Amino acid sequence: MQSTLLKxxxxxxxxxxxxxxxxVLLILxxxxxxxGRFSNPRNLKMILEQALVVGTVATGAVFIFATGNVNISxxxxxxLVTTIAAKAYMATESVPVMFLVALVAGVIIMGLTALLSTxxxxxxxxxxxxxxxxxSSIQMSILGSANIQLPYDMTSGMGDANVPLIxxxxxxxxxxxxxxxxxxxxxxxxxxxxxVCAELTGFKRSRYLLIAFLVAGVGVGFGALSTIxxxxxxxxxxxxxxxxxxxxxxxxxxxxxxGGSRSNxxxxxxxxxxxxxxxNGLLMLGVSNTILQAVRGVVFIILVCASQxxxxxxxxxxx
Amino acid sequence: MKKRxxxxxxxxxTAASMLAACGATGSESAAETESDTSxxxxxxxxxxxxxxxxxxxxxTIAYATNATDEVFAxxxxxxxxxxxxxxxxxxxxxxxxxDTGALTTFIENSYAAGAxxxxxxxxxxxxxAAGVCEDLGLYFVGISSSDAVExxxxxxxxxxxGASAEGYGESYASVIKDVIGDxxxxxxxxxxxxxxxYGATSFIEGTAGSLRALEEVYxxxxxxxxxxxxxxxxxxxxxxxxGIKITIFPGMADLATNVSPLxxxxxxxxxxxxxxxxxxxxxxxNEVEEALDMDIKFITRATFNDxxxxxxxxxxxxxxxxxxxxxxxxTYENVSAVxxxxxxxxxxxxxxxxxxxxxxxVPGMIPLAISSVEDYNTLSSADIPYSFVxxxxxxxxxxxxxxxxxxxxxxxxxxxxxxxxxxxx
Numbered sequence: 001m002q003s004t005l006l007k008x009x010x011x012x013x014x015x016x017x018x019x020x021x022x023x024v025l026l027i028l029x030x031x032x033x034x035x036g037r038f039s040n041p042r043n044l045k046m047i048l049e050q051a052l053v054v055g056t057v058a059t060g061a062v063f064i065f066a067t068g069n070v071n072i073s074x075x076x077x078x079x080l081v082t083t084i085a086a087k088a089y090m091a092t093e094s095v096p097v098m099f100l101v102a103l104v105a106g107v108i109i110m111g112l113t114a115l116l117s118t119x120x121x122x123x124x125x126x127x128x129x130x131x132x133x134x135x136s137s138i139q140m141s142i143l144g145s146a147n148i149q150l151p152y153d154m155t156s157g158m159g160d161a162n163v164p165l166i167x168x169x170x171x172x173x174x175x176x177x178x179x180x181x182x183x184x185x186x187x188x189x190x191x192x193x194x195x196v197c198a199e200l201t202g203f204k205r206s207r208y209l210l211i212a213f214l215v216a217g218v219g220v221g222f223g224a225l226s227t228i229x230x231x232x233x234x235x236x237x238x239x240x241x242x243x244x245x246x247x248x249x250x251x252x253x254x255x256x257x258x259g260g261s262r263s264n265x266x267x268x269x270x271x272x273x274x275x276x277x278x279x280n281g282l283l284m285l286g287v288s289n290t291i292l293q294a295v296r297g298v299v300f301i302i303l304v305c306a307s308q309x310x311x312x313x314x315x316x317x318x319x
Numbered sequence: 320m321k322k323r324x325x326x327x328x329x330x331x332x333t334a335a336s337m338l339a340a341c342g343a344t345g346s347e348s349a350a351e352t353e354s355d356t357s358x359x360x361x362x363x364x365x366x367x368x369x370x371x372x373x374x375x376x377x378x379t380i381a382y383a384t385n386a387t388d389e390v391f392a393x394x395x396x397x398x399x400x401x402x403x404x405x406x407x408x409x410x411x412x413x414x415x416x417x418d419t420g421a422l423t424t425f426i427e428n429s430y431a432a433g434a435x436x437x438x439x440x441x442x443x444x445x446x447x448a449a450g451v452c453e454d455l456g457l458y459f460v461g462i463s464s465s466d467a468v469e470x471x472x473x474x475x476x477x478x479x480x481g482a483s484a485e486g487y488g489e490s491y492a493s494v495i496k497d498v499i500g501d502x503x504x505x506x507x508x509x510x511x512x513x514x515x516x517y518g519a520t521s522f523i524e525g526t527a528g529s530l531r532a533l534e535e536v537y538x539x540x541x542x543x544x545x546x547x548x549x550x551x552x553x554x555x556x557x558x559x560x561x562g563i564k565i566t567i568f569p570g571m572a573d574l575a576t577n578v579s580p581l582x583x584x585x586x587x588x589x590x591x592x593x594x595x596x597x598x599x600x601x602x603x604x605n606e607v608e609e610a611l612d613m614d615i616k617f618i619t620r621a622t623f624n625d626x627x628x629x630x631x632x633x634x635x636x637x638x639x640x641x642x643x644x645x646x647x648x649x650t651y652e653n654v655s656a657v658x659x660x661x662x663x664x665x666x667x668x669x670x671x672x673x674x675x676x677x678x679x680x681v682p683g684m685i686p687l688a689i690s691s692v693e694d695y696n697t698l699s700s701a702d703i704p705y706s707f708v709x710x711x712x713x714x715x716x717x718x719x720x721x722x723x724x725x726x727x728x729x730x731x732x733x734x735x736x737x738x739x740x741x742x743x744x
Contacts, residue, residue, distance in 0.1 A: 037431070038431075040431075043431045046427045046428075046431065049427075050423075050424045050427065053420065140517075143517075144517075144518075144552075146518045147443050147518060149446070149447075149468060149469065151469075152446065152447065152450050152469045152470055155447075156450060227420065230419070230420050230423060231418060231419035231420045231423070231444075231447065232419060232444075232446075232447040232450070233419045233443055233444050233446075233447050235418060235419075235443045235444075236517065237417035237418045237443075238418045238419070238420075239418070239420075240417050240418060241417070241418075241421070276424070279424070279428055280427075280428045280431055283411075283428045283429070283431070283432045284428075284431055284432045284433075286432070288411075288412070289412060289413055289414040290414070292414075293414055
């Protein structure tokens with residue numbers, strides 16, 4: 001019996017499924033505590049919609065986190081891309097142009113960030129600290145003394161057509177295939193476990209870091225489009241909490257802060273939904289926002305501590 | 320192994336925190352009930368009010384705020400303990416929100432939690448929020464100094480309440496005329512335009528109003544357009560035909576460091592802040608006054624609190640008041656929003672909206688212009704109700720015959736002069 005429990009504890013599936021299981025339990029508890037109001041399909045749809053921007057951007061960020069690096073300019077990048085894409089729409093009134101601009105801008109800015117890190121041989125964290133400030137000031141310069149208010153008909157129309165959900169699903173499928181079913185994902189996780197060993201094996205760190213940033217750039221582009229649909233108004237405060245939300249989502253979703261073999265693409269959306277479930281459910285139970293913030297903070301700190309230890313070992317086909 | 324145990328602990332903690340929260344809700348509710356009861360007993364609980372309270376169906380209003388500062392705390396206290404019990408309204412509040420996405424999320428979660436109506440003071444997002452409320456069937460009032468741009472025809476979008484940007488301009492002009500208008504001296508004036516460069520309308524109008532007042536006081540003409548000067552993103556001299564030194568300094572960050580060198584030149588003896596500059600610049604101004612042995616007249620935007628009271632009633636090293644004039648944000652907008660939502664919830668929707676089928680615009684009370692310590696002390700007295708509106712006033716503005724114009728007119732009557740006359744009697 002004891003050995004069976006030990007086996008279950010040490011199984012890869014236990015660590016992989018723990019976060020989704022906690023999420024399901026949370027949903028069940030809230031559904032019971034609110035007499036079924038929480039599990040109302042409309043409420044569940046709202047919860048999913050609330051998580052889509054964070055889920056999309058964080059899914060891309062998983063590629064960077066997997067290599068053991070932390071990019072803290074994801075929010076600033078998304079804010080700038082959102083502003084550029086919104087400007088493009090206001091200039092052309094063309095949704096396809098807005099889509100194209102968002103994708104291209106996201107990929108270019110993230111690519112530049114990766115190149116700065118590898119060319120200058122400076123850790124990603126330090127480069128992204130600088131980039132965060134730089135990108136924010138560029139966004140403020142572009143916005144000038146006015147906010148961008150996009151036509152409500154356009155944003156609500158795209159919202160009704162579930163564009164953010166479609167963007168997330170498309171990106172999630174592509175990311176999952178790349179990350180879990182190709183050599184790229186294994187190599188990124190390997191770099192996350194031990195970058196020196198990976199380099200000696202022949203996996204050039206700078207090359208794979210660039211690829212990781214480019215994929216994350218696509219996520220930023222899609223996330224920016226979802227932000228436009230959801231927000232409608234772009235200000236200097238747009239996406240101001242996105243960076244923190246992405247990191248919170250990834251860690252709550254069961255992924256280690258240090259990347260490596262415990263990296264999964266689903267961590268991002270599981271974590272993002274978990275945050276919105278906590279917000280929504282606690283508010284339904286009448287908990288004030290002050291306490292809600294405290295609960296979120298405590299959970300985040302404990303999960304960060306829980307993910308400090310990295311499993312030692314080489315990557316396998318199943319992670 | 321340890322890691323998994325920790326993760327299990329987190330799961331347990333999450334569940335425990337929820338249960339704790341459930342408990343907290345119960346006790347909070349009990350405490351609130353108790354508080355409400357005692358509040359009802361001590362607060363003007365006349366028979367007439369009790370009867371009026373009994374007439375209202377219970378409703379819940381979700382208030383989405385952009386800050387949880389002292390102003391918010393004062394409003395929350397009044398809502399929870401006076402206005403809520405009087406109108407049978409329960410309020411829920413957001414954490415400080417900074418963008419439309421977070422506002423949308425709060426509205427959706429409030430709807431799920433049973434809210435009937437929403438108020439927000441996140442002025443950049445009110446039209447989008449109105450759209451979200453319409454989809455969810457929630458009555459909505461936005462608080463802003465600007466008019467609605469979009470969605471004004473949505474049936475649940477009742478009104479945009481809030482002192483118009485022009486009101487800020489008028490109040491600044493009034494204070495400047497009071498402080499420097501009649502001394503016949505030539506001054507060097509430094510105007511801190513705050514977030515005007517980023518499009519904040521109340522800051523733009525505060526700066527523009529100050530420039531217009533100086534134009535009138537000195538009979539001068541600027542070489543550049545006033546709106547261009549007001550929205551400058553860099554420090555600029557407002558050049559004029561009379562050669563009066565007027566400088567506009569934009570930005571709100573680190574004012575003590577950035578503005579002190581300007582003051583130390585000794586060229587400025589009037590400082591006008593379109594935001595609360597007393598907290599960040601009060602000490603720096605005092606140091607310059609002492610060092611240069613000169614009096615600097617200080618005009619700031621602020622709210623009533625202990626620090627401002629001490630400054631208004633105190634004197635600086637030159638024997639002059641520390642604060643010479645003040646523009647105080649109106650709070651009637653919050654009260655008027657609640658009254659309009661109460662009326663709409665009770666079936667009086669049409670009267671809360673404009674007759675042309677769009678949302679109404681209730682500029683109401685303009686920011687208070689205060690330039691004497693006597694007025695300040697009367698207005699900041701502890702006996703004065705929130706927003707200078709008594710419970711009887713609020714109840715008189717609720718009913719089937721009340722229109723948004725009535726609510727607006729009441730707010731417009733709340734001038735410094737009228738309030739002082741009413742409450743000093």
